[in-house]
Amino acid sequence: MSEGDQQRQLHGQGIPGLQNESAGAVGASYGSSGINGSNGINGSSGINGPSPASVDISKIVSESDGSVSGISKNLFDQAVLGNPYFAAGGGLMFLGGALALMKSSITRGAGFAYRQMIVDLEISSKDRSYNWFLAWMSQFEGRMSRHLAVETNYAQRKNGSVETDFSLVPGPGNHLLKYKGAYMFVKRERSGKLLDMHSGSPFETVTLTTLYRDRNLFKEILNESKRLALKASEGKTVIYTPWNKDWLPFGQPRSKRLIDSVVLDKGIKEQILEDVKSFLKNGKWYHERGIPYRRGYLLYGPPGSGKTSFIQALAGELDYDICLLNLSEANLTDDRLNYIINHIPARSILLLEDIDAAFNQRAATSEQGYTSKVTFSGLLNALDGVTSAEEIMTFMTTNHPEKLDPALLRPGRVDFKVLIDNASEYQVQQLFMRFYPGEIEKCNEFMKKYRALHLETPISTAALQGLFVYNKHNPDGAVKMIEVLTDPNHSF
Numbered sequence: 001m002s003e004g005d006q007q008r009q010l011h012g013q014g015i016p017g018l019q020n021e022s023a024g025a026v027g028a029s030y031g032s033s034g035i036n037g038s039n040g041i042n043g044s045s046g047i048n049g050p051s052p053a054s055v056d057i058s059k060i061v062s063e064s065d066g067s068v069s070g071i072s073k074n075l076f077d078q079a080v081l082g083n084p085y086f087a088a089g090g091g092l093m094f095l096g097g098a099l100a101l102m103k104s105s106i107t108r109g110a111g112f113a114y115r116q117m118i119v120d121l122e123i124s125s126k127d128r129s130y131n132w133f134l135a136w137m138s139q140f141e142g143r144m145s146r147h148l149a150v151e152t153n154y155a156q157r158k159n160g161s162v163e164t165d166f167s168l169v170p171g172p173g174n175h176l177l178k179y180k181g182a183y184m185f186v187k188r189e190r191s192g193k194l195l196d197m198h199s200g201s202p203f204e205t206v207t208l209t210t211l212y213r214d215r216n217l218f219k220e221i222l223n224e225s226k227r228l229a230l231k232a233s234e235g236k237t238v239i240y241t242p243w244n245k246d247w248l249p250f251g252q253p254r255s256k257r258l259i260d261s262v263v264l265d266k267g268i269k270e271q272i273l274e275d276v277k278s279f280l281k282n283g284k285w286y287h288e289r290g291i292p293y294r295r296g297y298l299l300y301g302p303p304g305s306g307k308t309s310f311i312q313a314l315a316g317e318l319d320y321d322i323c324l325l326n327l328s329e330a331n332l333t334d335d336r337l338n339y340i341i342n343h344i345p346a347r348s349i350l351l352l353e354d355i356d357a358a359f360n361q362r363a364a365t366s367e368q369g370y371t372s373k374v375t376f377s378g379l380l381n382a383l384d385g386v387t388s389a390e391e392i393m394t395f396m397t398t399n400h401p402e403k404l405d406p407a408l409l410r411p412g413r414v415d416f417k418v419l420i421d422n423a424s425e426y427q428v429q430q431l432f433m434r435f436y437p438g439e440i441e442k443c444n445e446f447m448k449k450y451r452a453l454h455l456e457t458p459i460s461t462a463a464l465q466g467l468f469v470y471n472k473h474n475p476d477g478a479v480k481m482i483e484v485l486t487d488p489n490h491s492f
């Protein structure tokens with residue numbers, strides 16, 4: 001197409017309005033083309049008005065390089081960019097875009113600043129420090145709480161009496177505390193999920209938020225909470241039971257049972273104590289020889305002979321806690337058993353009570369849908385798999401050792417077996433003197449009658465204790481009532 005043709009075409013079939021005269025020049029259009037301006041949407045050169053911008057085609061052509069693309073570009077520059085409507089819309093778009101950008105930058109900036117300046121600590125109720133923290137906060141003076149929750153505890157006093165303690169812990173919601181000059185925002189939240197099916201306790205979290213520079217205070221608070229919790233259990237034995245994959249204290253720590261309060265037949269207590277102490281002293285010996293540092297004890301004998309009481313007293317004597325595991329627990333699986341046995345809190349004795357019952361009961365009731373999923377081989381694997389650097393002492397008790405599978409009794413699983421029997425004469429005498437100190441004559445009288453009874457079935461130490469507790473401060477009463485021991489069904 002020749003230059004003349006191009007010019008003709010542009011003049012003849014140009015964009016309508018391009019040839020019209022318009023007041024709006026590109027430079028002026030920005031100033032006067034506001035929404036209500038003369039060239040605006042409602043202005044005289046509005047959408048329905050005359051054509052807004054004039055374009056000098058001959059100028060476009062002369063300024064272009066003569067090619068179609070060059071002419072088109074110039075045409076676009078003048079027609080579009082020079083158009084005040086486009087210019088006004090573009091201005092608004094630009095302004096809107098800039099504002100949106102600014103807003104998102106501010107949001108992102110604030111988020112960034114928040115992340116840089118603020119730090120959170122989440123403690124879930126699965127963690128042992130959860131209750132420590134709540135107990136700490138209930139006693140902390142610098143707290144500002146409007147929602148409190150009551151926690152009722154039964155604390156055992158030194159004289160053995162049990163008293164009720166109420167502590168006001170922070171309830172679900174928001175709280176504020178000022179610790180060492182730093183403010184912390186504390187949020188306790190409950191989720192719909194249950195932490196424990198039996199107790200129905202919900203899964204919870206506590207989140208502490210503070211300035212980044214104060215983050216070290218989190219550790220200080222946790223350490224203080226731990227110290228406070230340990231102080232509360234000082235001189236006491238904590239009984240742990242498994243909760244999901246962790247061991248949590250079951251009830252309040254109990255006063256230590258004194259080892260002298262358990263009367264076993266002559267020499268038995270000393271024998272077990274000596275073995276345990278020698279085991280605890282020889283960690284290095286085990287490690288050097290690559291032998292797993294664990295030892296299994298089996299206490300067997302009739303009911304009420306003091307097996308459990310002795311283990312509790314032993315824990316108190318060693319200043320250990322007890323991890324009590326019930327193998328018949330409905331939702332215990334082999335995997336979970338393996339995990340929890342390998343994650344016992346430090347300085348704890350693992351106690352498996354009535355070890356025979358777990359598997360016998362399962363066999364007897366499997367048809368009725370017994371749900372325990374622990375298998376006997378699962379238990380053996382869990383016991384064998386304990387690979388802790390810390391010592392592991394497992395105590396098992398049973399009334400029926402004859403029912404136990406020999407596989408459980410092999411060394412490495414059970415290293416020390418001992419019969420804790422019904423009361424021997426030695427034990428009767430010892431128990432009498434413990435209950436009635438200094439009453440030697442009465443004791444002799446009691447023993448004389450005791451021998452004369454010719455008890456066909458030996459009596460349990462638990463039954464003897466029942467007689468003495470009934471006649472607390474009355475040794476005469478105990479002597480007079482001794483015949484009740486011949487009646488196995490007698491209850492005090």
Ligand SMILES: Nc1ncnc2c1ncn2[C@@H]1O[C@H](COP(=O)(O)OP(=O)(O)OP(=O)(O)O)[C@@H](O)[C@H]1O
Nearest residue numbers: 261262263264302303304305306307308309461462
């Ligand atoms: N040898 C003992 N010395 C002191 N108290 C004893 C003794 N035996 C039993 N008792 C008392 O009898 C009660 C029951 O004892 P314990 O639960 O320790 O017996 P057990 O042998 O573990 O019984 P079971 O086999 O039925 O579990 C406890 O209150 C305990 O104080």
